[in-house]
Amino acid sequence: MDLLRFATAGSVDDGKSTLIGRLLYDSKSIFEDQLLAVEESSRRRGDAVVNLALLTDGLRAEREQGITIDVAYRYFATPRRKFIIADTPGHIQYTRNMVTGASTADLAIILVDARKGVIEQTKRHAFVSNLLRIRHLVVAVNKMDLVDFSEQVFNDIVASFHDFASRLDDVADITSIPLSALNGDNVVEKSKSMPWYRGSSLLYHLETVYTGGTSNHVDARFPVQWIIRPLSQEHHDFRGYAGRVAGGVFKPGDAVTVLPSGFQSRIKKIHLPGGAEAPEAFPPQSVVMTLEDEIDISRGDMLVKANNPPRNSQDVEAMVCWFSQKPMEPRGKYLLRHTSRETKAIVQELRYQVDVDTLHKKEGVPSLGMNDIGRISLRTANPLFHDSYRRNRLTGSFILVDPGTHETVAAGMVV
Amino acid sequence: MPNYQLDHLDQLEAESVHILRETAAQFQNAALLFSGGKDSIVMAHLAAKAFWPAKIPFPLLHIDTGHNFRETLEYRDAFVEKLGARLVVGLVQDSIDKGRVQEEKGPFASRNKLQTVTLLDTIEEHKFDACLGGGRRDEEKARAKERFFSHRDEFGQWDPKNQRPELWNLFNGKYHPGEHFRVFPLSNFTEMDVWMYIQREGIELPTLYFAHEREVFERNNSLLAASEFIPLLENEKPSRRTVRFRTIGDITCTGAVESQAANLAEVIAEVAAARQTERGTRADDKRSETAMEDRKREGYF
Incomplete structure (x- = not known):
């Protein structure tokens, strides 16, 4: 079965939880005991209707405040596909959580309240999805029942979103769907209230949209994660390089270069987990490779093809989202994790901050605070073998870790 | 022209194997929590595949309440022998005997809660810095917010409001002395995925x-x-x-x-x-x- 990972952004007010609740409920992914528990909690809290948000807002603090704070992962499957939802909060003070949820998604559902139209929050969600390179967007225009299922209202919202989206980079497709999550219009079944809408229901779209994954199948990249040396009688000389293919396709017999040493060799065999031999390896497979020659390779090294090397540099330009309550230090030193590598990094310069609501660039700002997004230049202690994030999400991304607290303080995307 | 698409079970397997290898690489002394339940069996099976042809580089750790199904213990011992793994057992009875915990009384008594003390004591005794668990996010609403690499402070506590964000394939397993991590390689499996995987792999x-x-x-x-x-x-x-x-x-x-x-x-x-x-x-x-x-x-x- 095929797997689609998608992110939803929005707040309770947008009907996000109701929408997810309905997708789960109508695909029979909510069980009776869960529903009973939610009904009981709703009643105890004095909610007028069964509050489906209680299904997803699992933490005590979230239930008390009635908001989504952290990313929750939800699962459902239909006969066509398995889905993983990264359910993220919509408020600006949780932008970092949305960034987190979006980092592994192939598609984003952006919720728009039909009565409010395209507002700052909509733009922010579209911008963040785009920044994280989610190339498939669904504009879910919800609460159509409250605007008399008006085609005009829907068309105006779509037009205004498209106006805005022309400023986004490299979007593959935008699909707009008029919905009423509360009543189920166009969620699973086509709505009878909107005969003017010729498109498919949300679920049908999710089941059939072609994303092709977001993996790069062109530039061969294999970050070495772990060396397997059994030292047993049976596998006395076995020396395997374990890792997850981050880009391109590798085959036995391929000539490869090891970075940073520059040594060259050929791939002898590729083993899947458990040992089965494979004719090729591609992302996101986890494999073990053996080479024809015995050369010195350790964790953090990268196998690539000689005719197509990654960028190899200690100076990196990147967009970052700041996660920590402690603001970014000008000239601050951090630990940087990139593929299977770790090195020290220093912030050379903060070039600008992006106002996530207007997309304006603010220059001359002194620092980035929690949830801020900006462009920085970094200098690393050791060279990074990387690609632009636009070309490869796995070799173009990194995190910064505070060397004192060990907190993850920022996520970065190489420009 | 191949389409380079992976079946969902292959994608889940690749992810879990990545997490298991990352645990071996980032920690000095990890253990794999093994209860004899299907999730921990699947996790141990994945670990055996992840490090092939080498053996699993972690001991299996069983926190034993003493209130077991006979079948579970028989299975455990046979399974450990087949894997050629090392087994570490933490006994709740020991914690009771040492006065670390008080046995609950009455017909509703359970040693479930007491296990936590035994688990934390065993982690401290063996200086484990990471414990792999078979928890899944679809199991329960608090687990839905759990990270793959989940930090525990020096008291073994989880702080759900202050979790480290996890993005892409990047995991931050940095800790201070006395702290440890729980690692959940099956996070993205659902109950159904686990069953389908058991069937595909022919796991007993x-x-x-x-x-x-x-x-x-x-x-x-x-x-x-x-x-x-x-x-x-x-x-x-x-x-x-x-x-x-x-x-x-x-x-x-x-x-x-x-x-x-x-x-x-x-x-x-x-x-x-x-x-x-x-x-x-x-x-x-x-x-x-x-x-x-x-x-x-x-x-x-």
């Missing part, structure tokens, strides 16, 4: 998972196994029924379901049609609305 399971005859009695809408560890209330009369277990834990809090599903295909059909969550049979989750979050905060699995 304890017989408890399949329909068998057993003395059971009803309590709190659950069917509990009659055993020397659970005193019966006056109105509770055990009877012989055909049942199976959807989850396996301590005998005092693991509920059975009536079932005729005697093989894997029948179990999968039953799981697909189920209208109750698998943890719906667990008495330990029924103690309050946020029972799981509260236990996890203290250091539970």
